[in-house]
Amino acid sequence: MSDLIAIAQSTFGRASRMKALYFILIGCVLIVGAMGLYGVLSAGRAKEMMFDAALSLSLIVGMLTAMSSVFEIPRELKEQTAQLILTKPLGRTHFIVGKFLGVSLLCVYNVAIVCIGSALAIYMKYNSVDPNLYVGCALIAAEAVLLTAVGVMLSLLLRDAVAAVVLFLLFVIGHALHVLPVAFGGAFAVVGYILPNLYHTDFSVLLGNGISLPREVFLWAICYSVTYSIAVLGIAVAVFQRRDVA
Amino acid sequence: MKRVPVIPLIVVALAFALSFVAAQKVETGRSELITNKDRLARVYLPCMGMDKFLADLKWVKLIQDMGKVKGKLNENAAKYFARVLDSITDLDPDFSKAYQMGGMLISNELPQDAINLLQKGRKFGLKESWSLPYYSGFFAERFLPRKQEVPMNECLALAEKYYEDAAKVSGRPFYVDHAWMRLATRGAGEDPVEQLVAQRDFVLKMKPKVTEMEGMPGAGEGMYMEGGMEMENSPYILLSRRLIQRSSGLARRLVEEHSSAQDAEYKKNIEEQLKRVREVFEAFKPAGHMCNNCLVPYGPGQFFCSGCGAKVESYAYCRECWAKGKLVLLSGSYCHLCGTKSPEAPKVTVVAEGADEGGLKAK
Numbered sequence: 282m283s284d285l286i287a288i289a290q291s292t293f294g295r296a297s298r299m300k301a302l303y304f305i306l307i308g309c310v311l312i313v314g315a316m317g318l319y320g321v322l323s324a325g326r327a328k329e330m331m332f333d334a335a336l337s338l339s340l341i342v343g344m345l346t347a348m349s350s351v352f353e354i355p356r357e358l359k360e361q362t363a364q365l366i367l368t369k370p371l372g373r374t375h376f377i378v379g380k381f382l383g384v385s386l387l388c389v390y391n392v393a394i395v396c397i398g399s400a401l402a403i404y405m406k407y408n409s410v411d412p413n414l415y416v417g418c419a420l421i422a423a424e425a426v427l428l429t430a431v432g433v434m435l436s437l438l439l440r441d442a443v444a445a446v447v448l449f450l451l452f453v454i455g456h457a458l459h460v461l462p463v464a465f466g467g468a469f470a471v472v473g474y475i476l477p478n479l480y481h482t483d484f485s486v487l488l489g490n491g492i493s494l495p496r497e498v499f500l501w502a503i504c505y506s507v508t509y510s511i512a513v514l515g516i517a518v519a520v521f522q523r524r525d526v527a
Numbered sequence: 528m529k530r531v532p533v534i535p536l537i538v539v540a541l542a543f544a545l546s547f548v549a550a551q552k553v554e555t556g557r558s559e560l561i562t563n564k565d566r567l568a569r570v571y572l573p574c575m576g577m578d579k580f581l582a583d584l585k586w587v588k589l590i591q592d593m594g595k596v597k598g599k600l601n602e603n604a605a606k607y608f609a610r611v612l613d614s615i616t617d618l619d620p621d622f623s624k625a626y627q628m629g630g631m632l633i634s635n636e637l638p639q640d641a642i643n644l645l646q647k648g649r650k651f652g653l654k655e656s657w658s659l660p661y662y663s664g665f666f667a668e669r670f671l672p673r674k675q676e677v678p679m680n681e682c683l684a685l686a687e688k689y690y691e692d693a694a695k696v697s698g699r700p701f702y703v704d705h706a707w708m709r710l711a712t713r714g715a716g717e718d719p720v721e722q723l724v725a726q727r728d729f730v731l732k733m734k735p736k737v738t739e740m741e742g743m744p745g746a747g748e749g750m751y752m753e754g755g756m757e758m759e760n761s762p763y764i765l766l767s768r769r770l771i772q773r774s775s776g777l778a779r780r781l782v783e784e785h786s787s788a789q790d791a792e793y794k795k796n797i798e799e800q801l802k803r804v805r806e807v808f809e810a811f812k813p814a815g816h817m818c819n820n821c822l823v824p825y826g827p828g829q830f831f832c833s834g835c836g837a838k839v840e841s842y843a844y845c846r847e848c849w850a851k852g853k854l855v856l857l858s859g860s861y862c863h864l865c866g867t868k869s870p871e872a873p874k875v876t877v878v879a880e881g882a883d884e885g886g887l888k889a890k
Contacts, residue, residue: 344575479576519539
């Protein structure tokens with residue numbers, strides 16, 4: 282267990298020490314704050330715009346962070362550090378899960394920074410923050426974790442650049458999978474269960490319009506993200522166990 | 528040969544099964560939150576979960592484009608705005624401002640498109656909003672006939688239907704019901720008395736059946752009609768109040784006209800009209816004391832109507848004291864000065880002892 286935590290910590294620590302990351306996060310919060318100035322230009326919808334911008338930027342940050350998972354394992358393999366780690370009495374499962382946990386932690390950390398920064402910006406402007414913002418950000422963090430798991434699996438199957446492109450495509454398609462059964466018939470619903478269906482964690486339209494999410498729905502959405510991540514991670518472990526890393 | 532990783536595959540199968548269950552639960556929960564499932568099919572653009580933010584950005588751009596319009600909006604510009612508004616409301620079906628402001632923006636040039644936009648809002652998002660059907664009715668009544676594409680009668684019938692829909696939504700302002708009643712009784716013509724009589728018949732037809740309060744949520748707080756609408760918010764109550772006001776105001780005006788009229792024929796005509804107006808008032812007569820002549824309410828201890836000067840049946844004053852020249856308004860069943868029991872219970876407690884004795888005696 283301590284090995285797992287050590288791999289996760291080192292993955293998280295290396296990425297979180299990057300100064301560029303914090304410039305991006307501060308930039309996101311500033312954009313959310315700037316939306317507060319759009320009162321006249323949006324005919325009195327500045328508050329809604331701040332809220333929507335906060336969720337959208339959290340999503341972008343979460344997605345970009347999850348993308349870093351695509352490069353983590355190939356880099357370790359390329360630099361031969363993975364081989365070094367695997368010479369120790371450490372299972373391949375630990376290595377994969379540790380990498381996944383490290384990037385997932387980074388996703389949650391980055392989304393939390395944007396969320397708290399945005400909440401502060403909204404509070405400074407309106408003296409109140411809609412609790413739906415925290416619910417939305419929690420769901421986005423869950424979505425980023427799911428993408429991280431998919432990214433880890435893709436990095437073992439494809440070259441890193443190709444895996445990144447495929448992950449981005451899955452991110453785009455994943456948000457539109459709910460349309461398939463409506464547009465092409467119920468048979469296509471199966472695709473929505475096989476591919477990562479990010480629509481299950483996307484409630485930004487409802488939350489932005491002040492509709493509160495029932496606790497059960499929120500928990501089931503988190504549960505979907507976690508169980509799907511475990512499933513994908515299981516595939517990644519199975520693939521990595523059969524792979525020759527020497 | 529490498530072994531098949533059995534444990535990871537079992538974990539994969541279990542986790543997939545669980546994710547399937549979770550996905551089902553999430554979508555069941557979501558369908559309870561949205562009014563119309565069809566709206567899912569309308570969000571076809573690859574927005575990557577940023578639908579609402581994109582709708583906001585499009586909205587801001589639309590506002591800027593609106594600002595660029597010089598003078599009157601032409602039809603081409605209106606068509607462009609209609610397309611953008613359609614796209615915005617596809618992205619965010621609950622965008623109430625886009626429906627209302629957008630509808631108003633294009634209503635003059637493209638009334639049918641404006642109505643369609645508002646109806647889209649009702650269908651896909653804001654089912655509980657009174658403003659969408661109300662503005663649909665308004666556009667159908669005011670702007671649609673101008674285009675001369677739809678006959679006037681059909682426009683008005685459409686408007687009446689929309690007003691009726693708006694009047695069924697709780698939390699609406701009073702003018703929604705008034706607009707409905709006005710259009711529903713448009714056959715009565717321009718004569719105010721005829722209108723009033725037609726409106727009485729219209730409102731009386733709506734007299735609700737009140738259901739038992741026991742076992743209903745919030746029982747004891749108010750009366751409920753069939754269907755669950757609170758009695759206080761029912762069109763019947765709101766419109767009957769309106770008719771009380773209208774008949775009272777009209778009666779006052781007729782009384783004034785009657786007092787200043789010279790022609791006997793004309794006076795007779797006014798008397799007939801006054802009789803009909805009083806009948807309307809009687810149909811919805813509120814609790815309290817009203818002047819029989821001009822229908823103005825009067826207070827305790829008043830002997831003549833302050834509206835028309837006619838003698839009214841006074842109440843809630845001590846007869847004994849009044850006989851001695853003092854006006855004492857009763858605050859209970861007994862006079863607080865002489866202790867005489869009152870023949871009727873007072874409704875308002877005001878004491879104006881000797882305030883206008885001289886004037887009252889003179890009358």
